[in-house]
Amino acid sequence: MKTFFTRTATALVFVAVMLGGILYSSFTFFLLFFLINFFALQEYFKLIRNIDPEYAGISGWHRNGILIASCALIMAFTGEHFISAANLSLGFLGWWLAVIFLLVMPIGEILLSKEFSLKNMGYSALGLIYITLSLGLLIHLCLNYDSIRFTPTATGTGPGWLIPLLLIIFIWINDTMAYIVGSLIGRTPFAPTISPKKTIEGTLGGMILAVAAAGVYGHYWGQQWLSLQHWLALATIAAVFGTIGDLLESKLKRMAGVKDSGRIMPGHGGFMDRFDSLLLAAPFAWLYVHLFAMI
Template sequence: MKTFITRTVTALFFVAIMLGGILWNELSFFLLFFLINFFALQEYFLLVRQIDPEYKEVSPWHKFGVLIAGCAVMMAVTDKHFGGSGVSLGEIGWVMAFIFILLLPLGEILMSRNFSLKTIGYSLLGLLYVTAPLSLMVDLRLFPYPVSVVPGWHTEIRGELHGFLIPLLLIIFIWINDTMAYIVGSLIGRTPFFPSISPKKTIEGTVGGMILAIAAAGVFGYFWGDQWLHWPHWMALACIAAIFGTAGDLLESRLKRLAGVKDSGRIMPGHGGFLDRFDSLLVAAPFAWIYVRLFIA
């Protein structure tokens, strides 16, 4: 009972923070995902240290330099949105990202006791796995979406499309897919789905969650959401969230299994760490960004 209460309180607090950051304004959205990136990167590095002890030997320059580089990339993607008439946050970010990413290998060569290209590869992979997708989420929020009343596959935005809509829909569809997969799997799940990575997942639950998430998106988009975004896009985004979100969940489960840990962190009581909460988003976000750029923007 105590565990249930802890999970419930944590979940409510988590949802309130997420909704506040996403819906308040552009700056709150950026700050929210900036913090998610900061903590998720640290959890990724911790997992890598458990997987390969050699990564524990990196120099302080490497350890903190790659974290600063990740934060700088998040700043860089904001371009000129924050900064007024002076130097923008994005320009500062580009300079910092260039300096740290360029000098990181050099500093590692000079300061590390045991220089290894492998450790640099782990760090760059962390930026690709964690920072790049979260940066694309910020870009989806700040992107100046077109406004059109002409129906069609490329131009079916009705009225004004708020920047938070697509990032919010992606997160909601991932949540629906996860929830429905859990419910369907609990009721009729029999066939294991990747038992070596995630023993509790079943094929029935996974497929059921995907179908229900896409169906829910299509029904809501057709009857109520078409005024903001043409309903086929609702289904397409739900499809991306379901398929690639599931892949992201399996990927993080594989990393945790290699590291020999149950959760990536303990910052959210009863729910694990940031990677545990956003693993699906890390893989789904790049594909959603590509879809938006090709078919909506």
């Protein structure tokens, strides 16, 4: 019972923080995912250290430099959205910091580390792609598509946070419905060596219900911003790539020999545990919107 109340209280706080950060302003949206990126990347590095102990021997220059470069890249994705009185944008500052650290860091690693390892540099680069690029594209989707009419049939311009928020909701519906359907009728294991509790029936049920929910939203409310087929496509991306993202993080945790990526949220694990599906779904949603849903 204590565990149930702990999980419930944590979930309520989590939802309140997420909604507040996403909806309050464009800056709080940026700040929210800036912090998620920072902590999720540190959890990723911890998983890699458990998978390959050699990574624990990287220099402090490497460890801190990759975090600074990651934060700079997140800033870079804001573009010209936040500009100071001196006409200096956060995006411009981020690009320059990212370029400097990504160019200088390998040199410092060669000079300062006892044993230079391209493999360790690869682990760090993968973290930037897996986490920072994904969340950066989500920020770009919010800040730089704000108030853009996406399709010729749109009757209005939607807020920038609309697609990111609904992408998260579609992922949540998929995960929740997959769990419920799997608990009721799930019989066939989906990926037994990675996630033994996942079933084919539950996975398909979650995907179908997520797309159905998107269809209802798109038909009754969403067509003023996007055509129905785009909402269905975004829900499909959220369900398919969100499921793959969940399996990918589960695989990393199994390789690392841990149950959760972190302990920041009692009863719910770490940042990667909460956003594993979004990390893979966000880049594909960005690509879809950029290539097919804009005019």
